[in-house]
Amino acid sequence: MSDGVVGIGYVELFAASALMLVAGLVSWKLELGQTRRIAVSSVRCFVQLLAAGFLLTYLFEYQTWWLVGLVLAAMVVAATQIATSRVKNRIPGLALSVFLSLLVSSTAIGFIVVEGVIHADPWYNARQVIPIVGMIMGNAMSSVAVAVDRLFSDLDARADEMFSLVALGAMPGEAAAPSLKAAIGAGMTPVLANMSAAGIVTFPGMMTGQLLAGADPVAAAKYQIVVMLMLSAANTVAIVMASYLTYRKRFAPDGYYLDKGLRG
Amino acid sequence: MALFSVEHLSVSYARDGHVVPLLRDVRFELAAGAVYDLVGPSGAGKSTLLRACALMMERASGELYLDGAPSSSFTPSEWRRRVCLVPQRASLVAGTVRDNLRLPWTLKVNAGERPPADEAFARLLALAELADVELGRDVSQLSGGQAARVALLRAFATRPAVMLLDEVDAALDDESACAIGRLTRALVDERTTCLRIRHRAADGFASGSFVLRDGRLSYADNPGVSGDAGCARGFDPADYAALRDLEAERPRAVGEGARP
Numbered sequence A: 001m002s003d004g005v006v007g008i009g010y011v012e013l014f015a016a017s018a019l020m021l022v023a024g025l026v027s028w029k030l031e032l033g034q035t036r037r038i039a040v041s042s043v044r045c046f047v048q049l050l051a052a053g054f055l056l057t058y059l060f061e062y063q064t065w066w067l068v069g070l071v072l073a074a075m076v077v078a079a080t081q082i083a084t085s086r087v088k089n090r091i092p093g094l095a096l097s098v099f100l101s102l103l104v105s106s107t108a109i110g111f112i113v114v115e116g117v118i119h120a121d122p123w124y125n126a127r128q129v130i131p132i133v134g135m136i137m138g139n140a141m142s143s144v145a146v147a148v149d150r151l152f153s154d155l156d157a158r159a160d161e162m163f164s165l166v167a168l169g170a171m172p173g174e175a176a177a178p179s180l181k182a183a184i185g186a187g188m189t190p191v192l193a194n195m196s197a198a199g200i201v202t203f204p205g206m207m208t209g210q211l212l213a214g215a216d217p218v219a220a221a222k223y224q225i226v227v228m229l230m231l232s233a234a235n236t237v238a239i240v241m242a243s244y245l246t247y248r249k250r251f252a253p254d255g256y257y258l259d260k261g262l263r264g
Numbered sequence B: 001m002a003l004f005s006v007e008h009l010s011v012s013y014a015r016d017g018h019v020v021p022l023l024r025d026v027r028f029e030l031a032a033g034a035v036y037d038l039v040g041p042s043g044a045g046k047s048t049l050l051r052a053c054a055l056m057m058e059r060a061s062g063e064l065y066l067d068g069a070p071s072s073s074f075t076p077s078e079w080r081r082r083v084c085l086v087p088q089r090a091s092l093v094a095g096t097v098r099d100n101l102r103l104p105w106t107l108k109v110n111a112g113e114r115p116p117a118d119e120a121f122a123r124l125l126a127l128a129e130l131a132d133v134e135l136g137r138d139v140s141q142l143s144g145g146q147a148a149r150v151a152l153l154r155a156f157a158t159r160p161a162v163m164l165l166d167e168v169d170a171a172l173d174d175e176s177a178c179a180i181g182r183l184t185r186a187l188v189d190e191r192t193t194c195l196r197i198r199h200r201a202a203d204g205f206a207s208g209s210f211v212l213r214d215g216r217l218s219y220a221d222n223p224g225v226s227g228d229a230g231c232a233r234g235f236d237p238a239d240y241a242a243l244r245d246l247e248a249e250r251p252r253a254v255g256e257g258a259r260p
Helices: A010-029 A035-061 A065-086 A094-117 A126-157 A159-167 A172-197 A205-212 A217-250 B046-053 B076-082 B097-106 B118-127 B144-156 B174-187 B237-249
Strands: B004-015 B018-030 B035-039 B061-066 B083-086 B162-166 B193-197 B208-213 B216-221
Touching (some): A010 A035, A035 A065, A065 A094, A065 A126, A094 A217, A126 A159, A159 A172, A172 A217, A205 A217, B004 B046, B018 B193, B018 B208, B018 B216, B035 B046, B046 B083, B046 B193, B061 B076, B083 B144, B097 B118, B097 B144, B118 B144, B118 B174, B118 B237, B144 B162, B162 B174, B174 B237
Parallel strands (some): B035 B208, B162 B193
16 A cells, blocks of 8 residues: 555444434434435445456456456446436347447456556556546436436427427427437536546545545546546536437337337 | 329237227328318227328238328338328427427438528418527427417427328417417418328318217218318418428428438
8 A cells, every 4th residue: 555545444434424424314313214315325336446456456366358348347237237227218238229339438448547547567557547537427327317317208299399300301300400419418517526526515525535645636626637538528418428329219119109009 | 183192091009918999991082282180989980090001000901092192112211202101299309499490401311402591481380370489599498389389380380281280279279279370371382181080179271170089980071172161261361481491401302302
């Protein structure tokens, strides 16, 4: 470990869990119905992050390109599962589209940053590849879930309008265009808002981590700028891909919208 | 030869996992220059029949012909450009009346065509008793009946060969409904036909009525078509000379737009 890192002992770690008890207690007392979710999420966060810590320790020591690739693949699968579970609409074939969008956006942008900006050595160095791709994918995952959910609720809301458009000879893409626009806009809002607030309202996680680890603030800022730009680039690629890959699933081969009555 | 014909059309749909037949082996023909009514109990599948004619419904079987050319020789959007369905709840897009009337010309299927001039649209609005609606008015300021007529005129302005009208006069007062009936009649010429679902009393424009019941279609000629009944009284095609403005908007002749 580098000299500046503040170590946390296991005693302190478990003591910090008491913070979560406050949330749980409030939820239980006020009967908010969130107690179970809070408990499950806390335990998941605890177990998953610790496991990741141990896994990464092993990975950094014995890394090979295929082992790194395997971890990345597992991350995309998990992100796909989480993103699709957040979409309320049932859409056949959604998982594959989301998987492809997350895979392409995260690995492409991730490797551009790792190789072109950070100059990792070796090129598959897990210490850079895993956190960078993970950060991108976590962001893209949330945005894709928001965008796809918005896309399908907007399409349903515009069913009558699209019926008129298609009856006049519109192609599915033309009928769906306003919904695609709204969905992509909704997906991009959080990351763009974060970019605008960065440094004034918030110190993003990565920069905070580096500052806590004793890094030079300007160096940490530079890193963070790269991170935010790549996050917004990957986000855009992911939500545009996911939206365009999925909207057609709500249209029949003949190009009319499958409204609720036709989905059976 | 009939302008539009349907052979062996069957449509069924899934409800709670069962396949329910709605239309069984329906066949009919629409001759150019005539207006037809489609009636039948609600739930009989009248709207479904129109949807199927516009290729907006899955068919279990059946082929559709326009001027002798099968629907399979068109792309769906080129077919719908010629066989235009105006739905019961036609909705307008946000914007002005002009934006909506010009909407069809923003679509790929009409790429390269120019929308009619404002004057042509204004005359069309006047023919539908909408002379007081300015082209620049925002559609949110239209009444329900006015919006329904703008949506209908939007389809009329593209001069489709087959007009499938699904209760387009449901939201209108008697006088406006009559105006729409007369305008429809005036648009139907030797290259056009029209099938209307209506629940109002006969207006004297239909040359025949189809009755859809239990999935089967029957037809009866309308003897009183000569034009003394209801809205047809005093109807003079010469009053609709303004429609010549839209002559250029007709889709290309059948075959020119067909798939290679």
